[in-house]
């Protein structure tokens with residue numbers, strides 16, 4: 597069994613998205629003895645910020661005429677896609693930053709989409725692959741909250757993973773991860789703890805989804 601895991605948090609210590617993804621991964625590991633996990637830490641080891649533009653520009657140039665930088669960017673995109681195609685299941689752990697998509701996740705998705713195998717409207721080689729998305733937010737954005745509608749990341753991420761790539765996706769979310777850190781959120785500490793427990797329970801369930809149960 598093989599799993600590809602992508603972490604977008606910019607920190608390792610105290611990362612809630614990593615902790616919940618760990619629960620998913622651990623639950624998935626219970627499903628077999630011969631397990632293989634490939635990880636990419638795009639928040640801690642970002643992709644080169646110019647790779648996407650180079651790969652896009654390379655698309656209009658004969659392979660033999662590409663610059664060395666273009667060839668490097670195209671090869672990196674191919675490596676990212678190989679990683680996705682080479683795993684039987686996928687796990688993504690993504691925080692909300694500045695009400696939008698993590699720049700590192702956006703850079704990764706953009707680069708993946710430059711590879712001809714992953715072109716939007718193409719063959720969808722990931723169609724039906726089991727996947728789990730862990731989303732964490734420092735605040736809360738549910739119906740009726742003051743910031744309802746301010747999470748401009750989750751909808752886009754789901755659009756890419758489910759609708760563009762066709763993954764068989766399960767989503768685990770938790771909020772108020774800044775309760776206990778930001779004093780303005782102290783009144784939500786208990787609620788945050790409850791949300792975290794619920795998310796961890798769901799994460800364990802969804803780990804089993806990754807091996808088809």
Ligand SMILES: Cc1cc2nc3c(=O)[nH]c(=O)nc-3n(C[C@H](O)[C@H](O)[C@H](O)COP(=O)(O)O)c2cc1C
Pocket residue numbers: 605606607610611612613614690691692693694695696732733734735736773774
């Ligand atoms: C630079 C920065 C910007 C953030 N912006 C938001 C935000 O817009 N909305 C929000 O709910 N939380 C925001 N947060 C809080 C993170 O979503 C929260 O701390 C989350 O737990 C981070 O993921 P991690 O625990 O896996 O590192 C931000 C955190 C950082 C460091």
